[in-house]
Amino acid sequence: MTETDRCPCGSREPFAACCGPLLDGAPAPTAERLMRSRYTAFALGRTAHLLRTWDPATRPASLELEPGVVWRGLRVVDTWAGGPDDDAGVVEFRAAYRDADGAALLAERSRFVRRGNDWYVGPAEVSVAVRRAPAPPPRSRR
Numbered sequence: 001m002t003e004t005d006r007c008p009c010g011s012r013e014p015f016a017a018c019c020g021p022l023l024d025g026a027p028a029p030t031a032e033r034l035m036r037s038r039y040t041a042f043a044l045g046r047t048a049h050l051l052r053t054w055d056p057a058t059r060p061a062s063l064e065l066e067p068g069v070v071w072r073g074l075r076v077v078d079t080w081a082g083g084p085d086d087d088a089g090v091v092e093f094r095a096a097y098r099d100a101d102g103a104a105l106l107a108e109r110s111r112f113v114r115r116g117n118d119w120y121v122g123p124a125e126v127s128v129a130v131r132r133a134p135a136p137p138p139r140s141r142r
């Protein structure tokens with residue numbers, strides 16, 4: 001990943017103009033931007049950003065990412081509040097990934113809270129579903 005590569009979060013912006021600065025500690029202006037930067041942190045294995053942006057009330061002491069997971073794309077489906085003048089927000093998204101069991105889609109509705117200048121992924125009220133892609137049909141041979 002170089003500074004000019006497109007950001008993994010799917011914004012079509014260069015990494016350096018999108019999630020890059022957030023991963024280096026810049027505050028996220030909106031809940032959606034924080035959510036996108038957390039997806040990018042998962043994709044790039046930047047656990048420090050994941051921990052730092054976790055609500056301190058529910059933050060784990062350490063975090064180990066599942067090995068062998070490849071994040072393949074993010075789509076933000078819906079947002080509620082989470083703007084510069086809000087103290088809370090909800091972001092619903094779909095994130096595609098592949099692991100040892102094949103392709104899967106994570107559907108999540110996450111709650112975010114703002115404290116001072118910083119957004120955090122909030123406590124609870126996160127609903128998650130994972131949908132597995134069906135096994136590909138056997139190729140027919142002629």
Ligand SMILES: [Zn+2]
Pocket residue numbers: 007008009010011018019020036037040
């Ligand atoms: Zn991004």
